[in-house]
Amino acid sequence: MIASDAPDKAAAKGGAPCETETGYNFAYLDEDTKRMIRRALLKALAIPGYQTPFASREMPMPYGWGTGGVQVTAACLKPDDTLKVIDQGADDTTNAVSIRQFFAKVAGVATTTRTEAATVIQTRHRIPEQPLRAGQILVYQVPIPEPLRWLEPRETETSKMHALEDYGPMHVKLYEDIARHGRIATSYAYPVLVDGRYVMDPSPIPKFDNPKLHMNPAIQLFGAGREQRVYALPPYTAVESLAFEDHPFDPGGVDAPCALCGHRGGYLDEIIADDAGRRVFVCSDTDFCERNRLNAGDAQPVGFGAERSA
Amino acid sequence: MIGPPLLRLDALGKRYGRHLGCADVSLTLRQGEVLALVGESGSGKSTLLACAAGRLAPSDGRVLRRAPAPDAPEDPRHDAPPLWSDVYADLTEPERRRLLREEWAFVHQDPRDGLRMAVSAGGNIGEPMMAVGARRYQAIRAEAERWLRRVEIPADRLDDRPSGFSGGMRQRLQIARALASRPRVVFMDEPTGGLDVSVQARLLDLIKRLVSEFGLTVALVTHDLAVARLLAHRIAVMRRGRIVESGLTDQVLDDPQDPYSQLLVSSALQL
Numbered sequence: 001m002i003a004s005d006a007p008d009k010a011a012a013k014g015g016a017p018c019e020t021e022t023g024y025n026f027a028y029l030d031e032d033t034k035r036m037i038r039r040a041l042l043k044a045l046a047i048p049g050y051q052t053p054f055a056s057r058e059m060p061m062p063y064g065w066g067t068g069g070v071q072v073t074a075a076c077l078k079p080d081d082t083l084k085v086i087d088q089g090a091d092d093t094t095n096a097v098s099i100r101q102f103f104a105k106v107a108g109v110a111t112t113t114r115t116e117a118a119t120v121i122q123t124r125h126r127i128p129e130q131p132l133r134a135g136q137i138l139v140y141q142v143p144i145p146e147p148l149r150w151l152e153p154r155e156t157e158t159s160k161m162h163a164l165e166d167y168g169p170m171h172v173k174l175y176e177d178i179a180r181h182g183r184i185a186t187s188y189a190y191p192v193l194v195d196g197r198y199v200m201d202p203s204p205i206p207k208f209d210n211p212k213l214h215m216n217p218a219i220q221l222f223g224a225g226r227e228q229r230v231y232a233l234p235p236y237t238a239v240e241s242l243a244f245e246d247h248p249f250d251p252g253g254v255d256a257p258c259a260l261c262g263h264r265g266g267y268l269d270e271i272i273a274d275d276a277g278r279r280v281f282v283c284s285d286t287d288f289c290e291r292n293r294l295n296a297g298d299a300q301p302v303g304f305g306a307e308r309s310a
Numbered sequence: 311m312i313g314p315p316l317l318r319l320d321a322l323g324k325r326y327g328r329h330l331g332c333a334d335v336s337l338t339l340r341q342g343e344v345l346a347l348v349g350e351s352g353s354g355k356s357t358l359l360a361c362a363a364g365r366l367a368p369s370d371g372r373v374l375r376r377a378p379a380p381d382a383p384e385d386p387r388h389d390a391p392p393l394w395s396d397v398y399a400d401l402t403e404p405e406r407r408r409l410l411r412e413e414w415a416f417v418h419q420d421p422r423d424g425l426r427m428a429v430s431a432g433g434n435i436g437e438p439m440m441a442v443g444a445r446r447y448q449a450i451r452a453e454a455e456r457w458l459r460r461v462e463i464p465a466d467r468l469d470d471r472p473s474g475f476s477g478g479m480r481q482r483l484q485i486a487r488a489l490a491s492r493p494r495v496v497f498m499d500e501p502t503g504g505l506d507v508s509v510q511a512r513l514l515d516l517i518k519r520l521v522s523e524f525g526l527t528v529a530l531v532t533h534d535l536a537v538a539r540l541l542a543h544r545i546a547v548m549r550r551g552r553i554v555e556s557g558l559t560d561q562v563l564d565d566p567q568d569p570y571s572q573l574l575v576s577s578a579l580q581l
Binding site: 151160164166168169171172175176178179180244245246247 | 403404407411426429430432433436437438440441442443445446447448450451468469
């Protein structure tokens, strides 16, 4: 599961300038803990979509900040890896910056903001726009791994429902959406059926990203620290978003160009641009947006001055 | 009208530690028949019903269920599936769940136990259909609306949640949900408990109509002899976990033989 085609370290941009912390094992966790997590990950990869329990450790960050993802990343990292961390698609938000610095300090690995240069990408709630390739690992931070929780609060019961493929109630949620809103209004954490077997919560990614889960050449790992579960999608796994025959899955998305790079068809954030309440849409994936602008000769769009640097 | 036996209880018993739930109960339930289990509180009626309904593993004895008639004529090259199978010993957990979902239904005394209170009436009725693979929204919705009308709930309440329904409406909704999967056997635990008399009368009327319309086979628990009189073909009187007398409804209520049955019948309120 460890990527072999790591790019040249020198090619990786944005490596943290700080020294590696001494006194910690490589990537913070001790080797026995990493081995335990790797075993859980191997089991998770062997049973795509199945929530594998693991002995989640206390991490030096609060629950909800990606303790599960950080442990999975720590278990996957090796010294020649290049790490990218995104939060809602952005490389420059607090969560992304602090986790990137954390691993730069305790593992001394190269970091990058470029999707194609990274061998391990930890993400909160997005899949990068740039298609992933074989050998890359995408690590998701998961708050609640159980897609059936909304319908059945008992863990003993939901694990039985998974074991027996008793997934009828899952459609009740979608039925309720249509009855109340006229369409399936679930817009993130949209439930999927993995390899025709397990119903899985893809973490709170927008449903716009659900098609990218399907037949993805990268390894996709999901870590839920508080809930002590990992699950996984091995490369090229069939992932189907649940729907009704007469209300098929619709990935949604805004039909507007990005105000910064002009790209259409990506996932956009809505931003209030001035005191008059004017709104613009910009790419949620900051690296993707920056690449587009560099390729186009870095033309500044009119009327939106706030440059977002990676 | 009354067909072959569908369910047989064979020396059924359930113990809760040192306490007795029910003991040595043998009964047969035939197709199209309504059987009432009557007795005072704590006599083991609900325990017996839960065991018979496949929801509570008994300590002793067997619950035997007759396999449904095969759709196609049987292939003589294969062994026919056994006609009678023990719901607990012979069926695997998935088979038992499928049985409870597709062949049997349960109506609880408290509708909150049988309904999803945060889900609309349509979603509640549609759930059993979706559980067996219905994936067309419009078809599920149309069928849910039909059932709502059948249980005399206005069709415009289809998208309302049962938390906003009255007690009587909740109970009728629970019955619609139970019957929507077209079960062969319905188990009812005090379906009219906790409702005032006029609502109770309407509900009894409804159940009676549905039983005859769909030829339902029903096992019913009640402490109210009037309910038993109105709905049941046969009655079994329970006391301290055992059946003390059973027979045709009119026979048991008009001419009880057992001293306890006599006491029970004579203590019923007469107006």
